[in-house]
Amino acid sequence: MSARSIHWFWYASPQTFYPLAGAIGRLAAPAAAVLALVGLYIGLFVAPTDAQQGEAYRIIFIHVPAAWMSMFLYVVMAFWAAIGLAFNTRLSAMMARALAPTGALFTFIALWTGSLWGKPTWGTYWVWDARLTSELILLFLYLGFMALQASIDDTRRADRAGALLAIVGVVNVPIIYYSVQWWNTLHQGASVSLKSGSSMAPIMLWGMLVMALAFWMYSIAVAMARVRCIIRERGEA
Amino acid sequence: MKPRHKRLAAIAIGVAALGIVVALVLRAFNENLVFFFTPSQVVAHEAPEGRTFRIGGMVEKGSVKRQADGVTVQFTVTDTAKTLPVSYRGPLPDLFREGKGVVAQGKLGPDGVFRASEVLAKHDENYMPPEAAEAVKKAQQTAEKTSRTLAK
Numbered sequence: 001m002s003a004r005s006i007h008w009f010w011y012a013s014p015q016t017f018y019p020l021a022g023a024i025g026r027l028a029a030p031a032a033a034v035l036a037l038v039g040l041y042i043g044l045f046v047a048p049t050d051a052q053q054g055e056a057y058r059i060i061f062i063h064v065p066a067a068w069m070s071m072f073l074y075v076v077m078a079f080w081a082a083i084g085l086a087f088n089t090r091l092s093a094m095m096a097r098a099l100a101p102t103g104a105l106f107t108f109i110a111l112w113t114g115s116l117w118g119k120p121t122w123g124t125y126w127v128w129d130a131r132l133t134s135e136l137i138l139l140f141l142y143l144g145f146m147a148l149q150a151s152i153d154d155t156r157r158a159d160r161a162g163a164l165l166a167i168v169g170v171v172n173v174p175i176i177y178y179s180v181q182w183w184n185t186l187h188q189g190a191s192v193s194l195k196s197g198s199s200m201a202p203i204m205l206w207g208m209l210v211m212a213l214a215f216w217m218y219s220i221a222v223a224m225a226r227v228r229c230i231i232r233e234r235g236e237a
Numbered sequence: 238m239k240p241r242h243k244r245l246a247a248i249a250i251g252v253a254a255l256g257i258v259v260a261l262v263l264r265a266f267n268e269n270l271v272f273f274f275t276p277s278q279v280v281a282h283e284a285p286e287g288r289t290f291r292i293g294g295m296v297e298k299g300s301v302k303r304q305a306d307g308v309t310v311q312f313t314v315t316d317t318a319k320t321l322p323v324s325y326r327g328p329l330p331d332l333f334r335e336g337k338g339v340v341a342q343g344k345l346g347p348d349g350v351f352r353a354s355e356v357l358a359k360h361d362e363n364y365m366p367p368e369a370a371e372a373v374k375k376a377q378q379t380a381e382k383t384s385r386t387l388a389k
Contacts, residue, residue, distance in 0.1 A: 051370030052360055053332065060364070086245035123330025123357045129272040167252060171259045182263075184273045184293055186340050191362040200364040 014091050014236040018228060025224035028217045035214035042207035050204075059117045060204075064191075065212035067110035069219060070138060071173050073103035077145075078170040081163035090236070091227075093159035096166060097149060098226035102219050104142035111135060122186060130179035131187035134172060141169035155234060273340050276314055276321040284345070292321060292351055293340040293359060301335055314339060314351075325353040332358035 011017045043061030050057040077099040084092030114132070115125045126132065145162050152158035180189045192198045198205045231237050238246075263270065273293030274284040284290050292314055300313035309326045312335075323341055333339060338359030343352045365373075 048366035048368075050364050051367040052337075052363075057364055082245075082248050086248055087241045121330070121332050121358060121360055123333075124355075127272070127357070130270050167248060168255060170252065171256050175259070175263070183267075183270045184275070186272055186293075186357060186359055188360055188362040191364060199362055201366055201369060204364050 012089055012091055014094065014231045014234070017091055018231050018237050021224040021228050021231075025221050025228075028221035028224065032214050032217035032221055035210055035217060039207055039211035039214050042203065042210060047204045047207050048201065053121055056117065056120045059113050061207050061211050063110060063113040063117060064208055065215045066106045066113065067135070068212055069215045070103060070107040070110050070135070071176055073099050073106060073219060074138060074141070074166075074173055075170065077103060078166045081159075081166040084159060085163040085167070090234075091231075093163065094227050094230045094234070095223070096163065097159070097230055098223045099219075100142055100146050100149075101226070102222050104139060104146065106215065106219075107135065107139040107142055111139060127186050129185040129187055130183045131176065131185045134176040134179050137172055138169075138176060141165070141172060145169070275316040276319040277316050279321055279345065279351075280319045286345060289342060289344055289354075291340055291342045292323070293338070294321075296333070296335050296337060296339050298335045314341065321351055322349070323351045323353050325356050327354075327356070329356055330358040332360050334358075337361075 011020055039061065043058060047058070047061075049055060077096045080092045080099070081096040083089060084096060111132075114135075118127075119125050145165050148165055149158045149162040152161055179185060180187055191200050192205065192208070200208070228237075273291035276292065276294050278284055279292060284292070294314040294316040297313040297315045297320060300311075302311045303309070304311065309324065310329065311322065311324045313320045313322050315321075323343075325341065325343075333356060338361065340357045340359050341351065341353035342355040342357075344354075346352050
């Protein structure tokens, strides 16, 4: 290998990544706290009442960012799992493992807040429509990934088995996202999309985007802390 | 090809193959994944007859009638092409409104009236302050008036 390619992969080694992960975490954690405060302030005090749903819609500032993160983190986790499986890089498998609990947490939050939102607006906590069901499957994928890895003692085999499950499960993510377009669902369509823009008042959208950024920073901070623990556990620090 | 490139290719092909399989399965089960049928589908006998199913659409404006007993409600669900009369006994969700989305579960009676056992409100993905909603409503009314006078 040339000197350049070694430089490129410098942080691919757990030993060199360990201090970098610490530095990233130290930046991301306060950023998450500040953004969450700003986002909640916009969401709870600045954003106006909704014409249709009144105050009940305000749960959107938690629900939508959590649902976005639940899908996004799964793709990132599957990406690292696939890289780890293909290139046998130790750090990639550790990253996948570090992301799973946070992804599961956001999936649970999305389902839970959605349920609390559904009762006053739709009239029910839960229905088996395509959007809700596929999001529930996502939760089971995360839990399955964690359970599978925890059940195998040999870390290399555990990483490989988990990676396979993570990669197979990635087909569920586009199903969740497009479920409201492909099928008749009780869940409404997307309010924000890259193609057609937003169908929300701008200040509501801003609150949601700031909260999404806060959740993103939180995910980075806890994933970095967790990956540092895993590096230490495996005696590679 | 190095072994690691082979593994990467195998993973890529595996995901692609799995994606195709899932897409085909979902296509095959398409009908069962539908949460509700539209009035047009019911009129075209595409909905399961004699079995419980859900219908969805808009509550037609001016169609909601409460019976004398105070708990039975009758309204018409429309998808703008076809309409379906619905009768329901029980409490309605807060967001149940004329001109808004609704999903009802029940059976189609022999008289063509859908007897609902559960009514859910389906709200849209638009969020705006009440003043903005009022402005939109006014603009629509003016547009309607203009087009009506133009038609004359």
